Amino acid sequence: xxxxxxxxxxxxxxxxxxxxxxxxxxxxxxxxxxxxxxxxxxxxxxxxxxxxxxxxxxxxxxxxxxxxxxxxxxxxxxxxxxxxxxxxxxxxxxxxxxxxxxxxxxxxxxxxxxxxxxxxxxxxxxxxxxxxxxxxxxxxxxxxxxxxxxxxxxxxxxxxxxxxxxxxxxxxxxxxxxxxxxxxxxxxxxxxxxxxxxxxxxxxxxxxxxxxxxxxxxxxxxxxxxxxxxxxxxxxxxxxxxxxxxxxxxxxxxxxxxxxxxxxxxxxxxxxxxxxxxxxxxx
Amino acid sequence: xxxxxxxxxxxxxxxxxxxxxxxxxxxxxxxxxxxxxxxxxxxxxxxxxxxxxxxxxxxxxxxxxxxxxxxxxxxxxxxxxxxxxxxxxxxxxxxxxxxxxxxxxxxxxxxxxxxxxxxxxxxxxxxxxxxxxxxxxxxxxxxxxxxxxxxxxxxxxxxxxxxxxxxxxxxxxxxxxxxxxxxxxxxxxxxxxxxxxxxxxxxxxxxxxxxxxxxxxxxxxxxxxxxxxxxxxxxxxxxxxxxxxxxxxxxxxxxxxxxxxxxxx
Numbered sequence: 001x002x003x004x005x006x007x008x009x010x011x012x013x014x015x016x017x018x019x020x021x022x023x024x025x026x027x028x029x030x031x032x033x034x035x036x037x038x039x040x041x042x043x044x045x046x047x048x049x050x051x052x053x054x055x056x057x058x059x060x061x062x063x064x065x066x067x068x069x070x071x072x073x074x075x076x077x078x079x080x081x082x083x084x085x086x087x088x089x090x091x092x093x094x095x096x097x098x099x100x101x102x103x104x105x106x107x108x109x110x111x112x113x114x115x116x117x118x119x120x121x122x123x124x125x126x127x128x129x130x131x132x133x134x135x136x137x138x139x140x141x142x143x144x145x146x147x148x149x150x151x152x153x154x155x156x157x158x159x160x161x162x163x164x165x166x167x168x169x170x171x172x173x174x175x176x177x178x179x180x181x182x183x184x185x186x187x188x189x190x191x192x193x194x195x196x197x198x199x200x201x202x203x204x205x206x207x208x209x210x211x212x213x214x215x216x217x218x219x220x221x222x223x224x225x226x227x228x229x230x231x232x233x234x235x236x237x238x239x240x241x242x243x244x245x246x247x248x249x250x251x252x253x254x255x256x257x258x259x260x261x262x263x264x265x266x267x268x269x270x271x272x273x274x275x276x277x278x279x280x281x282x283x
Numbered sequence: 284x285x286x287x288x289x290x291x292x293x294x295x296x297x298x299x300x301x302x303x304x305x306x307x308x309x310x311x312x313x314x315x316x317x318x319x320x321x322x323x324x325x326x327x328x329x330x331x332x333x334x335x336x337x338x339x340x341x342x343x344x345x346x347x348x349x350x351x352x353x354x355x356x357x358x359x360x361x362x363x364x365x366x367x368x369x370x371x372x373x374x375x376x377x378x379x380x381x382x383x384x385x386x387x388x389x390x391x392x393x394x395x396x397x398x399x400x401x402x403x404x405x406x407x408x409x410x411x412x413x414x415x416x417x418x419x420x421x422x423x424x425x426x427x428x429x430x431x432x433x434x435x436x437x438x439x440x441x442x443x444x445x446x447x448x449x450x451x452x453x454x455x456x457x458x459x460x461x462x463x464x465x466x467x468x469x470x471x472x473x474x475x476x477x478x479x480x481x482x483x484x485x486x487x488x489x490x491x492x493x494x495x496x497x498x499x500x501x502x503x504x505x506x507x508x509x510x511x512x513x514x515x516x517x518x519x520x521x522x523x524x525x526x527x528x529x530x531x532x533x534x535x536x537x538x539x540x541x542x543x544x545x546x547x548x
Contacts, residue, residue: 107517
């Protein structure tokens with residue numbers, strides 16, 4: 001798979017700050033993959049996200065989106081059209097008084113024909129399941145619904161990559177589920193590349209790849225199973241691991257030999273049962 | 284209490300007046316105001332009143348709603364009427380009295396003028412959604428872009444302000460509750476004391492409004508916003524037959540008012 005976003009030794013310091021927010025990050029994100037980024041506050045995960053659509057430009061190193069350097073001022077619109085960005089606070093990213101007008105905002109900015117805008121808006125709203133709400137006022141919707149409208153607003157731009165910067169941080173459990181389900185289905189059924197930044201471990205379990213950020217560096221990078229197995233690192237970072245990983249670690253510490261790192265409860269139970277039955281047959 | 288604030292309240296509906304192009308309605312209001320100020324006799328005022336009643340009836344806005352718009356202005360209306368009654372020269376109604384017949388006539392006409400002015404403009408905001416209104420304004424002021432007037436930016440700010448009114452109201456409510464929970468008192472004390480009590484609300488409100496503005500700007504840029512240049516709109520405004528009829532009626536109204544003025548009626 002070819003990479004759509006590439007970071008090459010990126011350094012970045014916010015003006016007025018002494019500490020670097022990103023210190024030498026290199027990574028590449030493959031087309032069609034679901035990449036989750038975990039990290040506690042101040043680990044540099046939002047700074048990482050803001051480099052992906054040229055809101056921030058590296059002090060040192062390079063970020064390329066589909067071959068375009070984000071530092072190139074001339075191509076900034078092209079980069080932003082390719083990389084859609086959803087933010088934490090749904091209230092502060094909705095610009096219009098009516099849901100469908102808001103979804104139309106990005107294509108309007110790009111000068112798309114009115115008939116085509118109509119088609120894109122309807123398709124995007126259907127995709128996130130908010131079509132019935134198209135004439136509603138955004139401030140009357142729930143948090144999860146607002147965030148889905150914000151996602152629709154990005155889809156209508158027809159980007160290749162969607163970057164979500166802690167989209168669930170301000171939502172209740174119901175809203176979180178709505179948003180997470182929507183984002184996963186975008187990646188799995190529409191083949192969209194997704195970069196999902198969060199500090200909820202459970203939202204990362206189904207991702208293709210999990211990156212853990214710490215103090216501006218990549219602390220771990222691999223499949224969720226690989227990353228969660230590194231229990232020591234996760235503990236140092238103050239991050240939760242799934243209950244299954246915790247149980248498996250304790251069983252291993254007690255001398256049980258268990259292969260693999262299943263992340264769902266049923267798979268984990270099956271693995272333990274298998275191990276127990278082989279033990280019994282040996283006795 | 285904060286929920287009661289309504290700026291340019293809109294009553295959704297499906298009448299001819301609602302369906303008119305916002306540009307037509309804005310132009311009609313301008314024509315209406317010019318026409319209103321031509322009236323200087325009873326016939327003129329009767330014509331404007333008739334026109335206003337006709338438009339209100341067509342829009343199916345309840346007279347009670349119209350009265351609600353006039354209500355906050357009652358004090359000013361009464362004051363103007365009083366001043367006109369006492370300060371107009373002419374024939375006294377009784378020998379030696381300061382009140383004149385001319386004064387009474389003028390007072391009634393002044394009251395009518397203010398009430399009609401308010402009703403006419405309220406009819407516009409009652410029947411036009413804020414978005415349609417800003418869209419209409421932007422298109423009407425388009426020629427001013429040649430004079431380097433930032434028309435798009437102005438209307439964008441206006442619609443943004445309208446979008447954030449409910450958000451900021453609920454935020455104010457939250458801050459007020461938070462300050463009340465810390466023992467703040469907004470309801471008692473002298474006027475100065477109450478004004479001072481508002482400070483702990485305004486400061487956090489401003490701080491958060493600036494933070495919102497900052498985040499909103501980043502979100503808008505992320506969605507490729509780069510000013511009005513090359514921007515298209517989801518909803519295109521197009522003049523329909525009914526718009527031409529309405530504009531024709533407006534022109535006739537203005538002509539009638541000018542003729543009435545010419546003959547001093």
